Amino acid sequence: MVLIVQKYGGSSVHSIERIRRVAERVVATHREGHDVVVVLSAMGDTTDELLDLARQITPLPHPRERDMLLTVGERISNALAAMAIRALGERACSLTGPQAGVFTTSEYGNARIVEVAPQRIRRELDRGAIVLVAGFQGLSRDTDDITTLGRGGSDTTAIALAAALKADICEIHTDVDGVYSADPRIVPRAALLHHIGYEAMQEMAAAGSKVLALRSVEYARRCGVPIHVRSAYGDRPGTTVSGAPDDADAGRSTITGVAHDTSGAKVTVTGVPNDPAAVGRLVRTVADAGGEIDMLVHNAAPPKGGRTDITFVLAGDGALAALAALRGRAAEIGFEEVSHDEDVGKISLIGSGMRTCPGVTATFCETLAAAGVNIEIISTSEIRISVLCRTARVADAVRALHTAFRLDTDDSEGEAPVHAGTGR
Incomplete structure (x- = not known):
């Protein structure tokens, strides 16, 4: 049984x-x-x-x-x-x-x-x-x-x-x-x-x-x-x-698939003190407000002090609360301004074969360039490459990458099924 x-x-x-x-x-x-x-x-x-x-x-x-x-x-x-x-x-x-x-x-x-x-x-x-x-x-x-x-x-x-x-x-x-x-x-x-x-x-x-x-x-x-x-x-x-x-x-390829997400927002915090404690307080503020940080970019600050900018992606569900929390602690953390941009989408290429296949990142970037997709942020792991671009270009980017990495299929299992929702 x-x-x-x-x-x-x-x-x-x-x-x-x-x-x-x-x-x-x-x-x-x-x-x-x-x-x-x-x-x-x-x-x-x-x-x-x-x-x-x-x-x-x-x-x-x-x-x-x-x-x-x-x-x-x-x-x-x-x-x-x-x-x-x-x-x-x-x-x-x-x-x-x-x-x-x-x-x-x-x-x-x-x-x-x-x-x-x-x-x-x-x-x-x-x-x-x-x-x-x-x-x-x-x-x-x-x-x-x-x-x-x-x-x-x-x-x-x-x-x-x-x-x-x-x-x-x-x-x-x-x-x-x-x-x-x-x-x-x-x-x-x-x-x-x-x-x-x-x-x-x-x-x-x-x-x-x-x-x-x-x-x-x-x-x-x-x-x-x-x-x-x-x-x-x-x-x-x-x-x-x-x-x-x-x-x-x-x-068939070193790649398993291409995923995308348009629910997040790009957040930019400008004028952050070039101090590890300030960055730690900023990230902790977002976490305590329930925000999930992804694709964080910490721009290099001038030597001998100065200020820097930090850009990251926030999941859609927690963005508003996290932004309110950051603005409420602006003076305490010491940054100048925080802004957000919801007109962005994330495209990711996933595959365990990336570990042993050189040139995947180059092909990825060349494919998006040929499709006219501008990369705003890029991050990588051993089995994933993710980029941020304008929402309107997400579908073009997904299709271009899927074809470039030979994931397209001609059999009937590639036909689009009916989507009625994801449940819970």
Whole structure:
């Protein structure tokens, strides 16, 4: 008997009819003789609607009460799916995150899972039930409060449960067929990757690929949980993410794929004292405000003191709060001015083959130059090259790089699937 953890995103349970379809897929898996644990996101736009209700009360909802409110969405979808499974003649039991033994840190809105105690799930499985667990939530033992896990929280819940239960596989059912070498809405000839390693998948997620959340991939890598990304609407083979080397599908080239992200903002802080303490206070201010710094460039300052400029990219979710915090501490830190530019996009080339293949950076820059794309910031790692450019040029840059590094495919798996959203 195989133990399978399945996760379905918000678009997969957007309506009662879709919930019934998910229930049918789950029951079919169970009737093949497998134990099944299911994690469901909230239905469609439920989370946004709940946030809107909170903001009608106050522009800045209290974080504790906001988390208490937002966990309702996942409880609704999981309870409805359990009812649908029971209507099909199978036993089912829906659980909240805390009932399932998911324990977290105490940060409201962005907690991390620290432990999963799955005894309740085990008991229900032993009774022959299909167990449904509300994703995106847990319980802080420090405060005894409900917490939410932030972006990709349901993916992370599913992978954490798979690790704790020693499941044979964790299936992430989403609205695309798997992980592609680029966004197929921009690159119609993008290739469906049958396998990708944890390291490359982490870089893809960090660079803007929306198929899997970065934190969920980090958790899977740490615990050695194999992930199978599949469509929630069909039976195509999908993509396996594991610790094995990338397969021949990605091996046509030294490159796995091209990712992009247009949600960030470029922030420039001018007139920063040429003092390590000042730079440290600046970065700490951003971090304490919940900002995630990427692609930081520290311009060289004149010798014997003087001032310098610092430019970095902030993720879209935390940009406004971080900017307000910086402006509030301008006098204390000692810089002159802070400005931000939202008309930017990040393009990243990812591939473990970069380590042993010289000339990748040169080809990357030459390709963008030929496409007329101006590079504003560039950063590199062993398996990634990222640049910042104008938003209007992102699609051109992605297509040019995808072709230059021979990632285009002529087979049918390169056809663009329907995207209905990413769930949670």
